[in-house]
Amino acid sequence: MTTGTVKSGADSGESAADRDIVLTVEKVTKVYPGTMALRGVDFEVRRGAVNVLVGENGAGKSTLMKIIAGVERPTEGRIIVDGKPVSLTSTADAVRHGIGIVFQEMNLFPNLSVAENIFVSREITRPILGVRHQEQERLAAELMKQLEHDIDPKALVADLPIGQQQIVEIAKALAQDARILIMDEPTSALSAAEVDILFRVIADLKSRGVAIIYISHRLEELIRIGDYITVLRDGRITGNERMDKIDISWIVRQMIGSDAKDFADGKHAGGGAERLRVENLSLPRPGGGYLVDHVSLSVHAGEILGIYGLMGAGRSELLECVMGRHPHASGSVYIDGKKSTARDVAGRIHQGLAIIPEDRQRDGLVPILPIGTNMTLASLRQFCLGPHIRIAKELAAVRDFITRLSIKAPDPARQASSLSGGNQQKVVIAKALMTEPKVLLMDEPSRGIDIGAKSDVFRTMRRLAAEGIGIVFVTSDLEEVMALSDRIAVMSKGKLITVIDKAEATEEAVVAAAAVGHRKARSEPNAELETTA
Amino acid sequence: MTTAVKDMTHGGGGGGAALALNVMRLRTFIALFAVLIFFSLAAPNFLSTANLILMSKHVALNAFLAIGMTFVIITGGIDLSVGSIVGLCGMVAGGLILNGVNLDFLGFAYTLYFNVPEIILITLALGIFIGAINGVLITRLGVAPFIATLGTLYVMRGLALLLSQGRTFPNLVGNPEHGTEGFAIIGSGSFLGLPLTIWILIAVALAAAYIAKRTPVGRHIFAVGGNESAAALSGIRVDRVKMFVYMFSGFCAAIVGLIIASQLMAAHPATGETFELNAIAAAVLGGTSMSGGHGTIGGTIVGAFVIGILSDGLVMMGVSSFWQIVIKGLVIIAAVVVDQAQRRLQHRVVLRQMASET
The missing domain is CATH 3.40.50.300 (P-loop containing nucleotide triphosphate hydrolases)
Incomplete structure (x- = not known):
């Protein structure tokens, strides 16, 4: 457990001296087409602690994590690891600095086995004969044991339920000996018992000095497991505290500005x-x-x-x-x-009947089509005169639903993939409702x-x-x-x-x-x- | 992670890059003008009305196939069989004009002749039917589009050869006795100074563009290519959409078969070989994404014109046909490279605009 002093996120220059801080994000801004995801964000990560990051959908959490994991590069600002500024241009760079990530959207290969996924791009090989599958499977089995799951290392990831896939993701990050482990919504697909196991794993990692960055929407969970908390709202840091000093209503206030x-x-x-x-x-x-x-x-x-x-x-x-x-x-x-x-x-x-599928990426959205087209996809018939789509009528309905479901979509002609997760979900709901089920x-x-x-x-x-x-x-x-x-x-x-x-x-x-x-x-x-x- | 941005100003910030972006967006048009200007300087008589009309007739053949191919590619499929459908449909039309249908096998000593409009309808129906075979193979029997249409490519070419034992059906002027004359009008007729072929192309292209933009079927085609599973859960009958695109592709190929047979007044069983590759090239040049979900009919037509003008212009300049093939390949690769560059630049320009707003 850390004994470091806690300050507001703004004065990060001074905190570089703080020995417990392994990673500092300094004044990072990230701009995407159509959106400004992060605005001058300062964020500190302490070793041997669970550093919680919360915020509404679209607040910029995932973007911040992608920058730390080397998936995205900041438009402005810098990242400091162990007191030295680093440039993370790829996940390989991040891994070299001991940063591992468990993604919110699964980043596994469904057509490969559990062991192959865990060791992907870092295969254990020997000359000529290639990959040592047995060794990989043995190590994978060990990791599974550590995670208290008996998932067969030879099983295809596609054959696993989503909860077990999440465990494989975590095993993959652990296998890289990460010093800084990012967990983006790790419990969203887990049952209560699986969450307990995960928390035991986290406690174990903490005691080994690993810095954990933990992102979740489940506030009780954060209170239970977090040591430090940072709140993001609209791409800005709105709160930064020790967990034992705050409560749920404080988090909610920082997240949406008032008690909700x-x-x-x-x-x-x-x-x-x-x-x-x-x-x-x-x-x-x-x-x-x-x-x-x-x-x-x-x-x-x-x-x-x-x-x-x-x-x-x-x-x-x-x-x-x-x-x-x-x-x-x-x-x-x-x-x-x-x-x-x-x-x-x-x-x-x-x-x-109408359905809102569980996995909106896989079954809900057509990401490359416009937001409006996605919304009317199931109900085109009602905008049609014969085979002719009346565009004006369609657009009016789309705008109506954008207001009714308070979807943050600046332009319905933009691709659905440009929206944040929560807004994508609202688009899927709008699609179902437009069929008047x-x-x-x-x-x-x-x-x-x-x-x-x-x-x-x-x-x-x-x-x-x-x-x-x-x-x-x-x-x-x-x-x-x-x-x-x-x-x-x-x-x-x-x-x-x-x-x-x-x-x-x-x-x-x-x-x-x-x-x-x-x-x-x-x-x-x-x-x-x-x-x- | 998205934050709504209140005011999106267009065109502000990053002037040079924005200009470059617009240039790239219009690249197929720019390529079209580039080849037009180049050949009008390099090849004498290139800009003469007669030559332009002649070239348009050549381009039209590829454009028909490319329109059908565009729909297929947008759904995430591919149709390799179009060239063979062209060949078989031409042979069937030729055979019906020349020999009719011999009803001996039914026990009648009688040969049935159809008039030209009937022959046209039969041929178009045949193209649609072959498309339906592709569709059934792909949707009902789960054969990958590449393999299914590769199979029909061979089968249809073989059938075309069998129809005449490999010979050409010559001299398709028809016989007044059988009411089969007048076939030439499709290929060589003209209306208001433009060849009938061009009018048919305009009609088919407008219809296809309308389907793509303004009808549920069009939306469904894009949705199936963009995310098949989401499309199915939105109540789209994915199989029907796929059947439609392959049947439409077959229909387009049948039109080409008729036009070629009519232009030459002969049907040769090898007609249409490798046409499918030109069609794919035109679609890709016009911005259709091979991974599905993206493409326009207008882009495809321009793409077909670029390819067509390039080959005709090079012929007029006396460039070796071997070099023509090399150049065509380079142009296709360049088109896709520019497409990728555009995506990256677009990304940057938008970012710069955003930054300048804040």
Whole structure:
């Protein structure tokens, strides 16, 4: 643990003398097309400590990390490692200075094995015979043991659930003997038990003197694990403190300028007509058994149904089946009491379903198309006269939704990839809403979103429910499912364990139901990580 | 990480780079004017009306194929079979005019002849049908576009040769007795001083540009190329979009088959060999991205003109045809290099504008 004095981030010239500071970012400015991501940022990283960085989506956290990791170069300013200014022009440079990063968006090769990913570009080789696969696999297995996961080093990354992929990312950074380890939203895809393991790993790294830069939106988590905290807002540092001197409301104030409420007001409409009913929905697992095991449930107009469960419980697959994405799924879907005959996604959308996918990069956005085009992609028909798109009408609708969902998009003609994560998510939500759905399926709608965007999303969910839409949302966040749902459905290993009314739901009951079928979740953390592939 | 910028002023800051950027954006046009000016000085008679019209007719053939190819490439695919479709469609049209359909195999001692409009429709339908075969191979049977269309490239070329045992169908003037005369009008007819071929090209190009910009199908083509999975979850029937682009490409190839057979008044089974490569080159020269999701019909047409004028101009200058091939290759490589340079410069100019605003 560090004993260094804490100062406000501005006077970094003096702090170079501070022996605990391994890395200093000095007056860094970064400009991107259309945006100014960082404005004169000062940031200090201390060894043997967890240096937390928080901020809303678009505040510039990821950009700052990319600069430290050598992925991007600052437009102005400099980076000082161990008292000496360095120029980081590539990740290789950063690695040479002992800087490792676990990216928010996975940077793994799905077509390579776990071991190959961990040692990519640093393969262990011998002359002529090439890569020593066995040695790599042995070391990978050791790393996995250290991380308390028994992921097979020979398994293809594509076959791992996203939570385990995150573990592989962390192992990859550890394998590089990083002195400074950047973790960008490392827990966003992890279950509670996996988070505990990660925190133990972090504590271990700290005791070895590693400086950890930790980025997350989960404030309780930051309070729990952080030693120092730096808050970014609109590309500027707005706060810099020791963690033991501050509380959540301080963080929130620095982040958005005033105390914000996490969840929108609980005006539960509910009690309307049945919007969606699924009966005996099943999706066979390729290796035998079921990913979704004979699930039946229903959602009424004005109701928010939360689906809680651990990683691999089959929640996303359930939504995909309802959406018609899996042709070999069995069971029936009723929309407004009528049995759906549509066999594919297009038909289901037409009948009144819409989905916000879990992975917006992979399934949500067409990044190279304009923001506006992305928003109207699922609902073009309503702007058409015959085969002709009425551009003016389309643009009016796009602008309307940009305002309604408070999307920070200066120009709807710009590429969707130019937006920050939270705003991209809002574009995906706008796309779904433009189809005027009867039932909205949302898969982890708040994943990787900051408080501001989160409450925007939650408020939108409430408003939609009040308008008579049935909402089904999947989440791994217990607090979220408790606060937002009118009823809570808990899944485990593909089965629907129970559906609890909000009035009767307790956190204990929900957690207990989620663990059904798993042996003692705490002491055997791997039991809940059974691969879904 | 994005922060909304309130005022985006265009053109402010970084004057020199901004100018260079505009030059690069218009590079295909600039290349077009460059070759026009160069050859008008270097080759006598180059700018004569007769020569310009002749060149346009040559360019048009490649432009048709390139338009179809552009859609295919935007979806992230490729269509190698267009050259063979040109050959087969020309042979079918020629065969129908010359020999009709012999119904002996049905037990009738009768030969069925179609009139020219019917032959045109049959030929176009054949092109669309072959495109549909490509589409089914790619969407239903999961064959990679490169392999599927490579396969049909061979099959269709082989069928074209089989139709005549490798011989040419000569002298397609038709026979008044069978009502098959008048085929020449497609290739050599003209209207308001412009060849009919050019009018057809204008019609097809306008239709394609309209599809790309203003119809749901067009949007879907770009979406499928940009992110197929997101497109599917947005309710786009990805398979149908792919079927459409390959069928449209087949349709364009059939038009070319008809025009060539009509211009030559003969159908040769080897017609159209390597045409697919010229079409791809025109699309790429016009800014279509081989990784999908990006491209314009206008760019492709200009690209086709640059390639066409270059080859015709070099012929007029008396440059060896071997050198022509080398030069064509260099131009394509240069186009893509400039494209990359433009992207980088664009990045820099915008950054400079932003910095000057703050």
